Amino acid sequence: GAGVSQTPSNKVTEKGKYVELRCDPISGHTALYWYRQSLGQGPEFLIYFQGTGAADDSGLPNDRFFAVRPEGSVSTLKIQRTERGDSAVYLCASSSRQGILPGELFFGEGSRLTVL
Amino acid sequence: AQRVTQPEKLLSVFKGAPVELKCNYSYSGSPELFWYVQYSRQRLQLLLRHISRESIKGFTADLNKGETSFHLKKPFAQEEDSAMYYCALTFFSGGYNKLIFGAGTRLAVHP
Numbered sequence: 001g002a003g004v005s006q007t008p009s010n011k012v013t014e015k016g017k018y019v020e021l022r023c024d025p026i027s028g029h030t031a032l033y034w035y036r037q038s039l040g041q042g043p044e045f046l047i048y049f050q051g052t053g054a055a056d057d058s059g060l061p062n063d064r065f066f067a068v069r070p071e072g073s074v075s076t077l078k079i080q081r082t083e084r085g086d087s088a089v090y091l092c093a094s095s096s097r098q099g100i101l102p103g104e105l106f107f108g109e110g111s112r113l114t115v116l
Numbered sequence: 117a118q119r120v121t122q123p124e125k126l127l128s129v130f131k132g133a134p135v136e137l138k139c140n141y142s143y144s145g146s147p148e149l150f151w152y153v154q155y156s157r158q159r160l161q162l163l164l165r166h167i168s169r170e171s172i173k174g175f176t177a178d179l180n181k182g183e184t185s186f187h188l189k190k191p192f193a194q195e196e197d198s199a200m201y202y203c204a205l206t207f208f209s210g211g212y213n214k215l216i217f218g219a220g221t222r223l224a225v226h227p
Contacts, residue, residue: 003159031212040125042202042217043160056210091160104150105215107160 002026004108006092012114013082021077021111025094032075033105034067035091043091049075082115089113118143120205120218128224129193137188137221139177139203147205149186151177152217154200163188163201173197193225 005024013019025032031050035043045059052072060066064082069075079086089112093105119142129135141147151163164172166179166186177188186203203218 033215035217040219042120042122042219045214045216048212048214050212055212056214093160104162104165109159 006108023092029094
């Protein structure tokens with residue numbers, strides 16, 4: 001596709017349930033980032049992938065959060081035993097390390113997660 | 117620790133008025149700073165970056181290392197400038213460029 005694609009766009013779940021959020025980056029982009037944006041806040045870094053490996057997962061808030069990118073393209077953010085505080089918009093972004101100045105990320109439209 | 121501060125949550129101006137969205141950063145190294153914008157119902161996108169010293173949609177931003185600031189300015193605001201604006205800092209950490217954001221400022225331009 002032309003841009004970063006995220007699904008679902010909206011997800012409502014109950015406390016304690018398991019959730020998966022998917023990100024399809026721009027074709028050829030090797031770097032992939034997940035951010036979380038709570039109401040009234042800026043995007044907060046969660047995890048960064050370079051290729052298939054998680055190069056930096058220091059932003060994941062706790063062990064209920066996990067992300068994978070098994071083939072170096074699509075990534076899935078997984079949240080176990082969801083809590084109301086997990087409610088936020090989860091943003092995915094990608095970039096190419098070649099020819100792109102650092103910091104120029106291309107964002108998806110986000111997945112809005114609501115935990116009841 | 118690295119930090120980006122945007123002190124204003126909301127900036128409200130009339131069309132044609134000058135605009136300045138404030139951004140201060142905390143970083144001990146040589147910073148690279150950006151402004152991202154999010155228009156209503158659109159995705160977050162890059163507006164401009166300081167190393168390019170460019171003007172986009174009439175906006176400019178100058179890096180002031182002495183004041184650790186990177187304020188976004190436009191001499192005459194337009195209604196279509198209404199959006200959320202995020203200042204962002206990138207720094208090299210753990211072998212890659214990490215990007216962190218401020219909390220954002222909502223710019224509302226009234227007719």
